[in-house]
Amino acid sequence: MLTCINDTMFPETGKSVVRLLRRLGVDVDFPTAQTCCGQPMINTGYLDEAIPVVRQFVSAFEGYDAIVTPSGSCVGSARHQHDMVARRSGDARLVEAVARTGPRTYELSEFLVDVLGVEDVGAYFPHKVTYHPTCHSLRLLGVGDRPTRLLRAVKGLRLADLPAAEECCGFGGTFALKNAETSVAMGADKVRHARETGAEVLVASDNSCLLHMGGILSRQRSGMRVMHLAEILAQTEDA
Incomplete structure (x- = not known):
């Protein structure tokens, strides 16, 4: 998951995530149906407006083993806010879908250390x-x-x-x-x-x-x- 701000202003970050994960042997896909995680709307109280955004999130990322993103705030939204929005919608299927995608959403360092079990990723940065x-x-x-x-x-x-x-x-x-x-x-x-x-x-x-x-x-x-x-x-x- 690239995130809105990276897609708009920092695309090199997303490219770096893909290069890194592929170097470590991960089969990486980039679902083009992804949009916003909904955090900006949720944080400012527009919960009803966030419902279709959360629907799009679970639709785009359903079925993947892991959803990896270079943003702790967006992961926090997927894990802790999406359930609140889904329950507000009254749609039991959305609640179930969020229960599947939320726990599988990882901040990059979590995925590397906890899921892949690596700390030395073979990087070189002499600074x-x-x-x-x-x-x-x-x-x-x-x-x-x-x-x-x-x-x-x-x-x-x-x-x-x-x-x-x-x-x-x-x-x-x-x-x-x-x-x-x-x-x-x-x-x-x-x-x-x-x-x-x-x-x-x-x-x-x-x-x-x-x-x-x-x-x-x-x-x-x-x-x-x-x-x-x-x-x-x-x-x-x-x-």
Whole structure:
């Protein structure tokens, strides 16, 4: 599952997921019927409007062994919000379908570590990086140290601990629009901590958060770039 923001703004992340999984021997399919997971509507209270979106999700992904996506927030929606929307619809078949797709939806690091049982994916990235654990992956999914375990196994990579890592970056979807000044202040704190590490790259597992932090870093002319975890794990010495 590519996700809306990746499809629109960060297609390289989705391509990296496909390259990585295929390198690890996974039979990867990309159902073109996929659309949004419904999270933006659900988070803002438009539950009835989310019903057809959830229907489309289960229709597009029904029958797969696993649904893998490079976004903790979208996985959180599939696992924890889709059931609420399905029950609101009053459609028992939709409730049953969601009960099948939800547990089979994985954030990328979960799928690699828990399902495939790998931490060293054969990646090569000779740079100093620091990792920001995004709120949904950290709090809603509980991915824990899976992303950092994957990063520490990357050849040539030097991982610097991020001060106050568990603090929110300030994006929060529509929060950034409705509370712009607070959002920017939180983001400024986050990138200040990132710059303190001396890392070249700020890494996260959600491009929405990276969009927010990357914009601040760019305006500061910091020289620090942002990259999704998938893009780093997809790189090899031969690339």
